[in-house]
Amino acid sequence: MGVNLAQVEGAYKVSFPHMGNYCIPVRTLAEPLECEIVTPPKMTRRTLELGARHSPEFVCVPFKYNLGNYIEALDIGANLLIQAGGGCRFGYYAEVQEAILRDLGYQFGMVRLLGGFDLREHIRDFRAVNPRLTLWRALKAYRVALRQTKALDQVEELMRKNAGFEVEDGAFERIHKRFLAELDKAREIRVIEDIERRYLAEMASVPIERPDDMLRVGIVGELYVLMEPFSNYFVEKELARRGVEVHRFVTVSHMVENAGKHKDAYLRRMIELADPYLKYHVGADGTESVAMTHKLMRDGFDGVLHLKPFGCMPEVNAMAALQRLSREHTFPVLFISYDEQTSETGLATRLDAFCDMLRMRKGKPSR
Amino acid sequence: MGSWKGERVSKAYLGVDVGSISTKAVALDSGGEVLARSYLWTEGNPVRAVKNVLAEVEEQVDGTGAEIVAVGTTGSARQLTGAILGAQVVKNEITSHAVGTLSRHSDVQTIFEIGGQDSKIIIVRDGVPVDYAMNTLCAAGTGSFLSSQARRIGVPVEEFGEYALRSKRATKIAGRCTVFAESDLVHKAQIGHAVEDIIAGLCNAIVGNYLNNVGKGKEILAPIVFQGGVSKNVGVVHAFEQATGHEVMVDEDGHLMGSLGVALVARDSGGEAPFSFAVRDVAFETVGEECGGCPNECEVVLVLREGEVLDGWGNRCPRGMERVAERLGVSKVTVTSAG
Ligand code: SF4
Ligand code: SF4
Numbered sequence: 001m002g003v004n005l006a007q008v009e010g011a012y013k014v015s016f017p018h019m020g021n022y023c024i025p026v027r028t029l030a031e032p033l034e035c036e037i038v039t040p041p042k043m044t045r046r047t048l049e050l051g052a053r054h055s056p057e058f059v060c061v062p063f064k065y066n067l068g069n070y071i072e073a074l075d076i077g078a079n080l081l082i083q084a085g086g087g088c089r090f091g092y093y094a095e096v097q098e099a100i101l102r103d104l105g106y107q108f109g110m111v112r113l114l115g116g117f118d119l120r121e122h123i124r125d126f127r128a129v130n131p132r133l134t135l136w137r138a139l140k141a142y143r144v145a146l147r148q149t150k151a152l153d154q155v156e157e158l159m160r161k162n163a164g165f166e167v168e169d170g171a172f173e174r175i176h177k178r179f180l181a182e183l184d185k186a187r188e189i190r191v192i193e194d195i196e197r198r199y200l201a202e203m204a205s206v207p208i209e210r211p212d213d214m215l216r217v218g219i220v221g222e223l224y225v226l227m228e229p230f231s232n233y234f235v236e237k238e239l240a241r242r243g244v245e246v247h248r249f250v251t252v253s254h255m256v257e258n259a260g261k262h263k264d265a266y267l268r269r270m271i272e273l274a275d276p277y278l279k280y281h282v283g284a285d286g287t288e289s290v291a292m293t294h295k296l297m298r299d300g301f302d303g304v305l306h307l308k309p310f311g312c313m314p315e316v317n318a319m320a321a322l323q324r325l326s327r328e329h330t331f332p333v334l335f336i337s338y339d340e341q342t343s344e345t346g347l348a349t350r351l352d353a354f355c356d357m358l359r360m361r362k363g364k365p366s367r
Numbered sequence: 368m369g370s371w372k373g374e375r376v377s378k379a380y381l382g383v384d385v386g387s388i389s390t391k392a393v394a395l396d397s398g399g400e401v402l403a404r405s406y407l408w409t410e411g412n413p414v415r416a417v418k419n420v421l422a423e424v425e426e427q428v429d430g431t432g433a434e435i436v437a438v439g440t441t442g443s444a445r446q447l448t449g450a451i452l453g454a455q456v457v458k459n460e461i462t463s464h465a466v467g468t469l470s471r472h473s474d475v476q477t478i479f480e481i482g483g484q485d486s487k488i489i490i491v492r493d494g495v496p497v498d499y500a501m502n503t504l505c506a507a508g509t510g511s512f513l514s515s516q517a518r519r520i521g522v523p524v525e526e527f528g529e530y531a532l533r534s535k536r537a538t539k540i541a542g543r544c545t546v547f548a549e550s551d552l553v554h555k556a557q558i559g560h561a562v563e564d565i566i567a568g569l570c571n572a573i574v575g576n577y578l579n580n581v582g583k584g585k586e587i588l589a590p591i592v593f594q595g596g597v598s599k600n601v602g603v604v605h606a607f608e609q610a611t612g613h614e615v616m617v618d619e620d621g622h623l624m625g626s627l628g629v630a631l632v633a634r635d636s637g638g639e640a641p642f643s644f645a646v647r648d649v650a651f652e653t654v655g656e657e658c659g660g661c662p663n664e665c666e667v668v669l670v671l672r673e674g675e676v677l678d679g680w681g682n683r684c685p686r687g688m689e690r691v692a693e694r695l696g697v698s699k700v701t702v703t704s705a706g
Contacts (some may be wrong), residue, residue, distance in 0.1 A: 044661060044662035044663045045662060045663045045664055046662035046663075046664070047662075320584075323584045326498070327584075327586050330492055330497050332497060332498065349459045349460070349461070350459075350461075350501075352458070352459040352461075352462070353459045353460075353461035353462050353496075353499060356458075356459070356461075356462040356496075357461075357462070357465075357495070357496045357497065357498075357499070360465075360495045360496060361495050361497065
């Protein structure tokens with residue numbers, strides 16, 4: 001059981017790590033706990049510095065960002081932390097982080113959601129915090145959070161595909177901001193559906209100009225650096241700035257759809273797609289990275305970006321297969337590895353060169 | 368008016384490559400022929416280095432009737448240089464090197480480059496770059512490693528090549544890391560290995576390190592062109608040929624390929640604007656300051672032209688430039704980043 005409440009004094013104030021804009025559905029999910037919800041401060045360099053300073057050196061950056069979020073949340077009053085489990089080392093995050101934070105002298109409770117997307121286990125864990133929690137209430141929060149997640153993923157996908165071609169600078173971002181604010185307040189499925197519909201329509205009507213030398217690039221890799229823009233140095237935005245339509249399969253909706261009873265079929269499909277470059281699963285998201293790159297290539301994309309935290313073993317395993325695929329089909333794959341020393345200017349140079357390269361391949365002059 | 372003597376003004380294109388160690392410039396005519404070339408040390412002062420290469424280029428262009436109509440910049444200080452020169456094109460070093468090399472060797476499939484502080488590899492197929500990698504972290508695979516070892520052995524690095532070629536049996540030197548290589552080298556010298564064998568071993572170590580780092584996982588096919596400062600070293604060229612089993616070509620302008628490439632990109636961009644060498648007399652200054660507006664702690668760099676903000680970067684949000692400019696008491700930012 002993943003709940004430890006021994007040290008909490010006074011009323012609960014619950015917090016959680018950031019990942020993209022998923023703090024919106026996470027807050028919905030946490031409401032049935034009937035306590036104050038403390039959203040960690042926005043990610044900054046400080047978040048990573050704090051996290052890195054107190055982390056074992058060998059751990060991957062997602063761990064460090066999570067820890068940084070916790071510290072910043074505890075510092076503004078949180079006393080109950082939620083950690084979701086899964087993945088490979090990710091599964092051990094919570095214990096180690098809890099120990100580190102206690103060593104630092106913080107007093108807090110910890111709820112570890114280890115069951116992946118298993119609702120029954122979540123409810124059991126949540127009841128330890130709020131014994132009055134009814135099944136109905138928890139279910140409703142879960143459904144609303146899922147619907148918010150789906151809306152978020154839909155709207156952001158549309159944005160990824162089009163923001164690079166907006167005629168007026170920042171047009172998409174302004175709409176996106178309003179969308180997030182509305183979505184954050186919605187607690188009825190009908191309302192969320194309406195918000196999604198309206199904002200998809202509004203974004204679809206933003207004037208865009210797709211140039212002849214437009215590029216289509218997919219991004220694959222480890223899920224945290226894929227979904228947390230701060231940790232990938234806003235790589236999607238950076239690509240958009242360079243006139244690229246960005247495609248990404250991995251979202252929380254995608255993960256939920258393929259979890260639970262669908263998981264085995266999904267993994268089988270991934271292995272089939274990854275053939276002949278992978279025969280076995282390589283752990284965490286590695287198999288998907290290979291499968292999706294293979295698919296993107298066959299769908300006629302211009303190239304793929306592979307993102308991973310430095311030292312992430314499942315993705316290191318995937319890289320060997322990706323390198324082979326890239327070589328055999330002369331299909332461009334750019335490998336980006338993130339740690340706290342990754343330089344922003346170095347990354348910009350590599351993205352520039354990658355986009356130039358893709359344009360030259362298309363027989364259009366570089367610009 | 369001025370053409371009564373029958374001379375015609377022809378168009379020329381300037382390419383400037385400012386790295387941390389050296390600064391290079393070429394001027395090309397519209398056919399891509401080199402009208403002027405310059406190669407100087409950066410010595411930690413890119414602004415001065417740019418002015419100095421400009422002086423050399425001006426001298427050579429003078430009297431040819433050519434006039435610079437477009438400028439391209441590349442190298443680690445490309446943005447700064449681009450701002451100062453009002454460049455039409457600011458390009459990363461990979462693209463610039465690929466374009467430059469392809470203009471001379473259209474059938475090249477692999478480009479090796481080892482410079483003073485970094486190294487890169489570019490894989491080309493059918494005249495188009497398809498893959499690349501670069502290394503800026505490990506010193507063991509770069510020119511600065513060779514020169515520091517040369518000092519240790521007491522043989523000028525320029526003579527390394529001849530020594531290496533004389534060696535019959537190269538000493539094995541652990542080349543994975545500068546620290547290991549150094550202590551290994553001292554050890555081998557003490558137990559009596561000949562100087563030429565040690566030098567040949569060093570060349571092999573550089574090549575081994577390069578192929579195992581930047582070259583890792585890449586399909587290396589001939590024709591191979593080798594450039595960057597270290598390509599002048601015949602010992603390293605020879606070691607590359609042995610390791611790859613292919614002939615390795617070195618262009619006499621190999622050290623200028625970045626500037627050459629970016630001059631070509633500037634030419635092909637179609638953008639033109641008057642350029643004057645008088646820019647050498649303008650006072651430029653760069654100031655770096657922490658913004659302090661939020662915990663991101665962005666290091667904002669402003670380029671000042673005669674005390675006014677010309678360009679700036681390093682800020683993650685628009686507030687950064689304004690904050691720093693205000694604090695320094697310089698006039699409001701009017702130009703945004705040159706990209
Ligand atoms: S998948 Fe990679 S990043 Fe995630 S916990 Fe495992 S090693 Fe770390
Ligand atoms: S430039 Fe913007 S993001 Fe960077 S420190 Fe200043 S206020 Fe923060």
